[in-house]
Amino acid sequence: MQAAARRPRTNHLDLAQRILDVARQRGFEPGARLPEQQIASLCNVSRTPVRAALSLLAERGVVRWEADTGYHLAVDLATQPAIASELPVTEEDELADAILRDRSARRLDQTVTVAGLMRRYSAERKTVLKSLNKLTEENLLDRAPGQSWLFRRTPDDPEAQGESYEFRLLLEPAAILTPGFRLDGARAAALRQGMEALSALPDAAFDTREFQRLDIDFHGMIADGSANRFVADALSDHLRLRRLPGIYAGVNVFRLRQSLLEHLNILDHLESRQYEVAADLLRIHLRLSRNQRPQAASRGAPALFGMISRPE
Amino acid sequence: MTRKASPTIALFPEASFGAALNCVGIAQALRARGARPVFICHAGFSGVFADYGFQEYQLPTDEPLSDSERQSYWQAFVRRHLPHFRLSPIDQLETYVAPTWQAIVDTSVNAEAPLRQLLARLKPDAVVLDNVIMFPAIAAAGCPWVRVVSCAETELPDAAVPPYLSGMGADDPQRAAFEARYLAASAPAHDRFNRFRADAGMAPLPKGLFLETSPDLNLLLTPTIVRRERIEPLDPDRFVYLEGCVRSEGPFEVPVFPRNSGPLVYVSFGSLGAMDVGLIERMLAVFDRLPARFIVNVGGLRDAYRAVPDNVYLDAWFPQPSVVAKSDLFIHHGGNNSFCEALRFGVPSLIMPYCWDGHDNARRAKETGTGDHIGRDAWTEGVLERAILGLLADDAMRARLKGNAARMALNPGTDVAAQAILSLIRT
Numbered sequence: 001m002q003a004a005a006r007r008p009r010t011n012h013l014d015l016a017q018r019i020l021d022v023a024r025q026r027g028f029e030p031g032a033r034l035p036e037q038q039i040a041s042l043c044n045v046s047r048t049p050v051r052a053a054l055s056l057l058a059e060r061g062v063v064r065w066e067a068d069t070g071y072h073l074a075v076d077l078a079t080q081p082a083i084a085s086e087l088p089v090t091e092e093d094e095l096a097d098a099i100l101r102d103r104s105a106r107r108l109d110q111t112v113t114v115a116g117l118m119r120r121y122s123a124e125r126k127t128v129l130k131s132l133n134k135l136t137e138e139n140l141l142d143r144a145p146g147q148s149w150l151f152r153r154t155p156d157d158p159e160a161q162g163e164s165y166e167f168r169l170l171l172e173p174a175a176i177l178t179p180g181f182r183l184d185g186a187r188a189a190a191l192r193q194g195m196e197a198l199s200a201l202p203d204a205a206f207d208t209r210e211f212q213r214l215d216i217d218f219h220g221m222i223a224d225g226s227a228n229r230f231v232a233d234a235l236s237d238h239l240r241l242r243r244l245p246g247i248y249a250g251v252n253v254f255r256l257r258q259s260l261l262e263h264l265n266i267l268d269h270l271e272s273r274q275y276e277v278a279a280d281l282l283r284i285h286l287r288l289s290r291n292q293r294p295q296a297a298s299r300g301a302p303a304l305f306g307m308i309s310r311p312e
Numbered sequence: 313m314t315r316k317a318s319p320t321i322a323l324f325p326e327a328s329f330g331a332a333l334n335c336v337g338i339a340q341a342l343r344a345r346g347a348r349p350v351f352i353c354h355a356g357f358s359g360v361f362a363d364y365g366f367q368e369y370q371l372p373t374d375e376p377l378s379d380s381e382r383q384s385y386w387q388a389f390v391r392r393h394l395p396h397f398r399l400s401p402i403d404q405l406e407t408y409v410a411p412t413w414q415a416i417v418d419t420s421v422n423a424e425a426p427l428r429q430l431l432a433r434l435k436p437d438a439v440v441l442d443n444v445i446m447f448p449a450i451a452a453a454g455c456p457w458v459r460v461v462s463c464a465e466t467e468l469p470d471a472a473v474p475p476y477l478s479g480m481g482a483d484d485p486q487r488a489a490f491e492a493r494y495l496a497a498s499a500p501a502h503d504r505f506n507r508f509r510a511d512a513g514m515a516p517l518p519k520g521l522f523l524e525t526s527p528d529l530n531l532l533l534t535p536t537i538v539r540r541e542r543i544e545p546l547d548p549d550r551f552v553y554l555e556g557c558v559r560s561e562g563p564f565e566v567p568v569f570p571r572n573s574g575p576l577v578y579v580s581f582g583s584l585g586a587m588d589v590g591l592i593e594r595m596l597a598v599f600d601r602l603p604a605r606f607i608v609n610v611g612g613l614r615d616a617y618r619a620v621p622d623n624v625y626l627d628a629w630f631p632q633p634s635v636v637a638k639s640d641l642f643i644h645h646g647g648n649n650s651f652c653e654a655l656r657f658g659v660p661s662l663i664m665p666y667c668w669d670g671h672d673n674a675r676r677a678k679e680t681g682t683g684d685h686i687g688r689d690a691w692t693e694g695v696l697e698r699a700i701l702g703l704l705a706d707d708a709m710r711a712r713l714k715g716n717a718a719r720m721a722l723n724p725g726t727d728v729a730a731q732a733i734l735s736l737i738r739t
Contacts, residue, residue: 157615
């Protein structure tokens, strides 16, 4: 957890991500000008942080600076959905990831303290606090009395996975069917391209992590498209849990490929505004993903029928 | 004599992951050859085969358990049998083997009527049975049937082969005593099974046997390196040895450990063995002080563990062949599927058996220099540590296993099985 001075500040990174989101939503093409003032007003911030965020994006080659005309978009955002993941991570992000990884592996108990985390990760108090605040904002942790924090329940056991699918079956089709659903066309195009590229890989090269990214983004796009803000917020909060380590373990490539095809089929119907069909297909997709698998079986021991859900 | 364009092969594995996944490997090879493999499965295995893209046909369950009944059933099962898993093989005969045979006979009796109906509807060109008991409906299906011998080779008796489930050497002086106790312990289930066979129009089986060899084809999941000499050699026209039967899985990315150095050890005791949380906790304490990284399959019981060491990663399920391929040592319960996967990827086995064929494979690993074994209960931290470090340091064993794995890779058991099955089918 060293070298904090070389890391970009979290708020600049967040803003860089927001700039890319805005540019993508507005269909900015490669070469498009990114005037600081316009970006600042679109992102509801002043020009100073926008300049820092654009500078960060320039370092990554995502935008370029021209002396006469200022910043320009240097890449095609519709075909490069993963740019955000290439941005450098902050010290507190890195620590938050380590905390989640160690909780998932049960190296950390359900309750953690600042002092305990400082010792474990040789980290400064302020870094630990920032990480814990970030995880709290993401609804992964709750502040408990004293200096302790409590991990929220995550869908990493069969029972919780079952409940997670029930919740999503209730809300995701509703997100589409609520009048006013809007599909983000640029995001959909980028997702389609990513899913088709992943489908084309042979089994031995299939990238489960890329699947996880596409899967979360696909379902996040549906949540974000809902005209009902409470539905969108509830789903976004819940889908965030699927970023946790270990959630996508134990799924074979055949099912992941099927999932990609199901996603593409849903996307076809969303793009042609056949929302009722899309919602029905989404329901089937979630049900197929929530298949029943036995937890245990052996000679003479009848199969233990448990819910072990797979990612969709 | 031409082969049917797309013959239907019905695979019927018992309700265990080992048998299920062996059959997935064979089915993948059958599908690659243009056949239509389908699975007949117990209700609880629904989804396992569909996940690999195969059609499933469930056998109906008379009285499905509710969630709470299931929980109670398994709590009682574990409470009843965990102490038995710590007994010697001979002392498990009355406590575990006998009631298990009774339960296995139940599976055959209960499946008979629905299986007959299903096979009549499916009209398969062949049936592949991976189980330890016969289902009369299969003999009556009107097509060739294939027996997969997926436990240890001891499943097929011979005077030069140790008794099934004994964990003995072939010339053990206690052999006769074990065989006598085995016959006595299994007699009630065996008598019941023979009466059931008679009702179904089938000849009785000799004492101690619950499954005959197939008149058509028998596949033994016994790689050359662990194969046994027999007094009465098996007829090569009907008995085909396979160099394992390893399915293809997606890639596995080794997780980052907070203590991220040293060789990689994979630990899995199968889904039933994962219920012995106390044993695995004791092992984790030893792993903590060893210079290696450990990947441990704990089934659905991850929440039972606390303060897991920094060189240990727990999860509920792994794409096992892909994990074994990246491991330097595989600690397992001696299930034949696990043993064959270790051999297929040239990885030494440290076997800690708790029941059934695990005892036989544990003994065989030591005899053939493909691994080692230690008792499940009577080990100290020093014993486990020395066993792990000893196998990790045994370069000669590793080199020999790698050479053997390369030979096994040239002749995949899944391909040999698929070809042998398809050669049975003539129109």
